[in-house]
Every structure is written in structure tokens, then in C-alpha cells.
Amino acid sequence: MLVEKTTKNKLPIKEGFRILSFIFAAILVSACSSTINFPNSEVIPAADAKLKVEKNDNNNYELEFEVENMAEPDRLTPARRNYVAWMETEKHGTINIGNLRINRKNSGEIRTVTPYKPIRVFITAEDRQDAVTPSTQVVLNSGEFKVK
Numbered sequence: 001m002l003v004e005k006t007t008k009n010k011l012p013i014k015e016g017f018r019i020l021s022f023i024f025a026a027i028l029v030s031a032c033s034s035t036i037n038f039p040n041s042e043v044i045p046a047a048d049a050k051l052k053v054e055k056n057d058n059n060n061y062e063l064e065f066e067v068e069n070m071a072e073p074d075r076l077t078p079a080r081r082n083y084v085a086w087m088e089t090e091k092h093g094t095i096n097i098g099n100l101r102i103n104r105k106n107s108g109e110i111r112t113v114t115p116y117k118p119i120r121v122f123i124t125a126e127d128r129q130d131a132v133t134p135s136t137q138v139v140l141n142s143g144e145f146k147v148k
Contacts, residue, residue, distance in 0.1 A: 033052060033053065033054035033055075033148070034052070034053045034054075034145065034146075034147050034148050035050060035051070035052050035053075036050065036051040036052075036053070036121075036142050036145050037049075037050050038050065038051070038140050038141070038142050039141075039143065041139055041140050041141075043076065043137075043138075043139040043140075044069075044070060044071050044076075044139055044140070046069040046071075047067055047068070047069050047070045047071075047139070047140060048067065048068045048069050049065070049066065049067040049068075049070075049123075049140050049142075050065075050066055051063065051064070051065045051066075051121050051142055052064040052065075053118060053145075053147050055147060055148075056113070059115070060113050060114060060115050061113065061114050061115070061116070061117060061118055061147065062111075062112075062113050063087070063097065063110070063111065063112050063113070063114065063118065063121070064109070064110075064111050065085060065100075065109060065110045065111075065121060066107070066108075066109045067100065067102075067107060067108050067109070067123075067140070068105075068106065068107045069106055069107070070083075070100075070102050070106050070107065070108060071102075071106070072102055072106075073102075073125050073126075076125050076137070076139070078137075080125035080126055080127055080137065081126070081127050081128070081129075082099055082100075082125070082126045082127070082128065082129040083099070083100035083101075083102065083108075083123050083124070083125060083126070083139065084096055084098070084099055084100065084123065084124050084126045084129060084131055084134070085097045085098050085099075085100050085110050085121065085122075085123055086121065086122050086123070086124065086134050087114065087116070087118045087120070087121050088118070088119055088120040088121070088122070089114075089116040089117060089118055089119065090116070090117040090118075090119050091116070091117070092116045094133075094134060095114070095116065096130070096131060096132070096134075097110060097112050097114070097121075098110045098112060099129035100123060117147060118145075118147065119144050119145065119146070119147075120141070120142055120143065120144050120145065121142045122134070122138050122140060122141040122142060123138070123139050123140040123141075124136075124137055124138050124139065125137040125139055
């Protein structure tokens, strides 16, 4: 009787190797990103904000800022027209990264890419969305952080 060799044992090893490779890649990618949860705001206590910062293959920083339970800026005292997101950088000062629009569900988001290393992100209430310098009416502040 002729016994055939089977490769049944090799298939699970190959599959296991693929799974381990995928897990290693996921860990490697997640090691390059940071998630920052903003502390409670004294101005808008119900606001819940988080920021994800990731350095990409081009050595740029991808920022994803999301906020929930955010009051419209015209409900603040004093009332304003816009929320503006600002990024404080390691070497290039403070930069306006965009207007934070709040939708009907009281949430909003900003996604941007920058060559500058961020060390802090904060939101101010402004009369103009194209403000060059931030007002003193800071409504959310990440505090200083380090990007991995």
C-alpha cells in the first residue's frame, strides 16, 4: 500500500505566519499614532473631544479631531460665530488649522495634514473663521502632548 505525504501540517503554519504578520503590522502602525482625550472644558462641560495624531510615510502629521456634545458658538457668553481649531507646534508657533463646524447632532470634526510637529491643539470661539491669532476665549484645550 502506497502512503501519500500530505501537506496538511504546512497550511496551518502558513496561515499562522500570515496572522502573526498582520498582528505585527497592526502593532507597528498603532505604535506610530497617539490618541489624546481632551480634559473637561469649563466653558462647555458636556463637550467630549479627542484627537488622533499619526506620523505618515512622508514624515507629515495627520490630525483627526472629533468633538461631541458641543454647543453652538452663538450660545456662548459672549456669543461668537465660529469655533476655530489651532495647533501649537514644536518650532513653528501657533497655526489656524480650520473652522470647526457643529452639525445638528452637536458634533463636528476636522481632518488635516501638516509638516509641523504638533504639541498642543485647542479650540477658540471667534467672530471670524480666518483669524490669524487665537482669541482668549479658549473652549477646549488638549494640553501639551508628545507624538510617538
